[in-house]
Amino acid sequence: MIVLNEGLVVLARSLIAFFSLLIFARVIGKQQISELTFFDYVLGITIGSIAASLSVDLSSRAWPHWIGLLTWTATVLILQLITLKSRLATNYLLGEPSVVIMDGQIMEEALRRIRYTASDILEQLRDKGIFDLKQVAFGVIETNGKLSVLLKPEFLPVTPQDMNLPTQPNGLGTELIYDGVIIEENLQKSKVDRKWLRKELNKNNIKHISDVFLAYLDGAGNLYLDLYKDQARRENNAGK
Numbered sequence: 553m554i555v556l557n558e559g560l561v562v563l564a565r566s567l568i569a570f571f572s573l574l575i576f577a578r579v580i581g582k583q584q585i586s587e588l589t590f591f592d593y594v595l596g597i598t599i600g601s602i603a604a605s606l607s608v609d610l611s612s613r614a615w616p617h618w619i620g621l622l623t624w625t626a627t628v629l630i631l632q633l634i635t636l637k638s639r640l641a642t643n644y645l646l647g648e649p650s651v652v653i654m655d656g657q658i659m660e661e662a663l664r665r666i667r668y669t670a671s672d673i674l675e676q677l678r679d680k681g682i683f684d685l686k687q688v689a690f691g692v693i694e695t696n697g698k699l700s701v702l703l704k705p706e707f708l709p710v711t712p713q714d715m716n717l718p719t720q721p722n723g724l725g726t727e728l729i730y731d732g733v734i735i736e737e738n739l740q741k742s743k744v745d746r747k748w749l750r751k752e753l754n755k756n757n758i759k760h761i762s763d764v765f766l767a768y769l770d771g772a773g774n775l776y777l778d779l780y781k782d783q784a785r786r787e788n789n790a791g792k
Contacts, residue, residue, distance in 0.1 A: 598624060599621060599624050599625065602617055602620045602621050602624065603617075603621060605617050606618060606621070636731075637731065639730055639731070639733075639735070647695045648695070649692045649693060649694050649695060649700075650662050650665065650666050650692065650693045651690060651691070651692050651724070652666075652668065652673055652691050652692070652693050652699075653673065653685070653688045653690060653691025653701075654689075654690060654691075655689060655690075656685055656686040656687070656688055656689075656704075657685075658670055658673060658685070666693060668693065673691065673699065676698070676699040677691070677699065677701065680699070680701055682701060682703075687703055687704055687707040688701055688702070688703060688704070689702045689703060689704045689705075690702040690724055692724075702724070724771055725768055725769055725770035725771050726738045726741060726742055726768070726769055727766065727767070727768055728742065728744070728749060728767040728768070728769055728775075729749075729761060729764045729766065729767035730765075730766060730767075731765060731766075732761060732762040732763070732764060732765070733761075734746065734749070734761060742769050744769070749767070752775050753767075753777075756777055758777070758779070763779055763780060764777060764778070764779055764780075765778050765779060765780050766778040
């Protein structure tokens with residue numbers, strides 16, 4: 553009889569834990585279940601562990617576990633809001649992408665900073681079907697630990713070389729404005745200045761930088777503008 557009662561309690565608490573997790577996961581959003589960063593991974597394990605204890609730990613009451621779930625979920629929501637508003641907080645909590653391959657050469661110093669080995673990089677390249685390091689123009693380790701690769705123009709699946717067309721060197725794009733704030737460091741890296749940026753904004757009838765959610769300059773010199781009003785999104789060639 554005692555075993556039956558305990559079984560019913562576990563069943564009830566498991567259902568509570570399951571639906572609590574379901575609700576909290578919907579509140580947190582899809583970011584937690586997409587490509588996980590290390591930060592997301594730790595949070596997921598912790599919340600899952602609390603839910604498991606809520607299900608089967610009959611030596612304690614259920615409500616402290618439920619409060620723990622609520623606390624962790626609320627913390628995740630607060631941190632998400634902070635990272636949406638602060639680039640510095642995003643870099644601190646989630647990290648930044650690291651360029652580990654440039655023009656077919658592995659950047660040893662970058663590997664040491666993120667504690668990767670050359671074998672790790674080569675393994676991820678092979679996983680992408682790339683067996684020749686010299687084919688890679690840029691390789692970037694993203695915040696989720698995965699390697700993103702930009703091949704040299706002549707090694708793209710349908711290459712200008714195959715069509716006897718001239719090629720131009722590719723480059724990495726960069727954010728010039730994020731959340732209405734100009735990123736001075738990226739302006740310098742892109743070899744442009746505020747005057748040039750304001751001129752491009754004026755071409756698109758944008759009077760205030762605070763109206764721009766994202767301004768992104770790609771490697772070909774194209775400026776992508778995303779305003780807070782989605783219908784105002786537009787793309788133009790920067791013509792540097």
